[in-house]
Amino acid sequence: MTPRTSQTIHPLDVILHKRDGLVLTEAEIRGFIAAVAERTPERQLVTDAQIASFLMAVFQRGLSLPELATLTEAMRFSGEVFDASVLAPGTFTIDKHSTGGVGDKTSLLIAPIVAAAGLAVPMISGRSLGHTGGTLDKLETIPGFDTQLSLARFAEVLRECGAALIGQTPTIVPADRVLYALRDHTGTVESPFLITASIMSKKLAESLNGLVLDVKTGSGAFMKRYEDSRFLAELMVSTGEAAGTKTVALLTTMDEPLGRFSGNWVEVWECVDVMRGIRHPMSRDMIELSNTLAGWMLFLGGKAESAEAGAALSDSLLRSGAAYATWLKIVELQGGDTSVFDNPASFHKPAASRVLHAQQDGYLSAMDCTEVGWAVQRLGAGRAKPGDPVSAHAGIEMHAKLGDKVTTGQPLITLFAEDESKLDEPERMLRATVQIGAEKPERQPLVREVIRATP
Structure with missing residues (x-):
């Protein structure tokens, strides 16, 4: 069905139009998300019941690719975004995102690897929830490590060492906070369209030139069926490209924990060992996946002629100690105590x-x-x-x-x-x-x- 034109956006109209299978206009989507983001206790432009109804309508009817791109953009700009222009001219910004798994600690290796190669990695990560782990919880086991940097300090760390790893601030993508909380209570968590808008709005708020997505499939993945994982990957790639960000998704197997350890400090320990040149046999799959994902990042960022060459460069940066040197700088600049890496087992x-x-x-x-x-x-x-x-x-x-x-x-x-x-x-x-x-x-x-x- 074709979109309509409208002068004034009323939340109920948006809900009814999507419920009835109509294609929402850009104005309808932007108006609805603006009402979500601008809510205050004193001024409810849209109610929880209306937001819940909108989520269910999207869950039932889905979104076209243009609708999804507009929804993601509206959420992305619903609050503060990182301004990459504060970095050196010509800096290529790139990140990776995983849809979640067990023992999935690749971010801890990839950020210093890619930064050591000369790209900028402005990584905004999340916490563990349910059966999946969270990068922030792992980082916060390092004494003093601050994951709650302001965007200004975030930029300073990026300029000094090429990577910074923080959590989502209250002012970054505030619309997603509201939608995410209500998805959990309305049976709409599994919608691939809402998942895409949530993930991509936060990643694109980093002002990325490139993005590599690790979309898990298998018994430990959020989406266990291969066709569901593939559809989600396609949606996220389309949405990233529509925003002007080079985007690639890898469908990866999650049928067993990745690497040797699953937890918080133990995963940091495993990554530090690898960066220090200690390669335990049980870490082989984790190293392979980290190099593959970093390889795609280095390829997209112009540091390698192919993803395969990028993976080889990634492994050489690990083996040479360059990634570990960058890791130590990241930790120091974010207030962490690097002495714990002298003997992580103890x-x-x-x-x-x-x-x-x-x-x-x-x-x-x-x-x-x-x-x-x-x-x-x-x-x-x-x-x-x-x-x-x-x-x-x-x-x-x-x-x-x-x-x-x-x-x-x-x-x-x-x-x-x-x-x-x-x-x-x-x-x-x-x-x-x-x-x-x-x-x-x-x-x-x-x-x-x-x-x-x-x-």
Whole structure:
């Protein structure tokens, strides 16, 4: 159906038009989002009931690509945005975003790698929620590390070391805060259109020239069906390109925790080891994915002739120590104590631990990675709802990967917690989901597909 023209925007009209399957005009979308962002306790231009109705209408009817681009742009500019013009002329700004997984700590490697290559990485990250981890919670286990920088200080850190990692401020994309909170209460969380607008409005508020998206698929992903993950990736790439940002999405497998550790400090420890040249066999997939994602960033930013060449450059920056030097600068400039990296293993002081052993010979054949993520959350490393406290030292260490041959009594997983009483339920959850079989399972490739804009 074709859009209409209107002089005055009334929230109820917007709701009814989308409910009835009409294409919303730019004015309708911008007017509705402006009303959401400008709400105050004294002046309710649009009510919670109306916002909830709008979300459900979008959930049921979807959005066209132009509607989605307009919604994302309206949300992006609903508050303060980062002004990249404060950086040196010609600076290429680029970031990556993951749709969430278990043990997914690649941002901690990618930011210093890409910055060491001469690009700027203005990374605004989130916290753990549900079964997935959050970059901010990991960073805040570093004593003194400040994730709540002002945009002015954010720019200063970027100018000095090429990367800064902060959380969303109250003035960045305020419309998303309102919509995000109500999505959780209206059964509209899974809408790929609303997910895209939420993610992309926050990423584009960083004033990016390039963006690489890590869209998870598999048992530990938010969207478990491959076709759903692919559709979401296509929407996000289209939306980024419509905003003038070079955007690429990689569909990556999340059927087991990424790397060796899942938690908060333990994930920082794993990344620091890699940057210091210590490559544990269980970190192999995490290193591969980090180099692949960074490779695409370096390619988009003009530092490599191809994504493959970018991945090779990324690995050389890791091996040379250049990424680690940049990491130390980032931490210092954001107030963190770098002395904890001298011996990260000794800084890990959980009050209780327990080892889960293999109960038979065979191959590690399957697990529900979402259930593994919930076990990590129950240990204290994550949160069930926003605002819940998290433990710095809770988490798990994996001792085997899917497809590995194991023998009776071999350690499979070590659990860490701040209290002995927190170990029992996660142990039961892990024992129930981790399977050992007689046949070696067929594994999906780590990167299943790359989605780019159609020329």
